[in-house]
Amino acid sequence: MVAFITGASSGIGAEFARRFAANGYDLIITGRRKDFLNRVADEIKTMYGRTVTIKTGDLADPNHLAELVDLLRNSPDIDVLVNNAGLGLKKHFIEDDIGNPDLLLDVHLRAAMHLMHAIIPGMTLRKHGTIINVSSIAGFSPTASDPTYGATKAFLTLFTESLHLVLHEHGITVQALCPGFTWTNFHEKLGMPKEEQKHRGILRWTTVEKVVDASMKALQSGTVVVIPGFLNRLAMKIVALVPRRIYYRIMKGKTLRRR
């Protein structure tokens, strides 16, 4: 049993790596930071005695992506794909170079789609497999912070649900994992210091352990769209019910971004 996890050098991806290793999987993990990947691999080898293969590279690099696609096409022992790699943007779309939103399209969407396209035929033949796409609650509603991040996650969630409608007949489980604010390095990279990463009203922060717990539990129950945390689920239900005109009035100009 092998689990292939993108963006496993830190945060949620590293926790997925630990969890699948604890469940008896060997791993293939990817990311750009070789030293971080080595650290995760060493920890897993020591704690769980599993084999960990590292593939270093940028998912926006077509050559690296092609190498991973080839690996997935030709490795029938890979039964789990976790498309987790992701990033936020420091600048708003209207003031950023177009290359940065492009990077989100490449990493969140193009890479995830190519990797799924590579592995699904084999999973279909074997009538078995699991695909987890790490999306976000940001995909459920517009925000003033950044239009590209939420829109790519909305795409990823809808894409995953649409795949579920067909792949469940082939024994393949797909999941769109939609975490809310999670303590990783993600927000610090965007300029939000750790001390500002605090609960605000219904907006709660959570840990990578709880996020991955929710994902693993949902694999058993077959839930396709997974929102970890009761308050996050409640907030998303409220957002869906609020008329858009009122929602816009509340959200206009509200941004987590430092301008």
Ligand SMILES: NC(=O)c1ccc[n+]([C@@H]2O[C@H](COP(=O)([O-])OP(=O)(O)OC[C@H]3O[C@@H](n4cnc5c(N)ncnc54)[C@H](OP(=O)(O)O)[C@@H]3O)[C@@H](O)[C@H]2O)c1
């Ligand atoms: N933290 C949150 O509040 C939160 C909430 C909802 C959803 N998410 C989603 O959760 C996923 C994991 O994020 P995280 O919070 O765990 O943050 P993180 O610790 O920064 O992890 C992001 C991972 O993605 C990899 N990555 C980023 N850009 C890449 C690129 N161009 N090529 C290859 N790998 C790349 C990073 O590896 P390298 O830097 O080594 O390349 C890292 O392993 C992301 O998809 C994110 O959108 C996070």
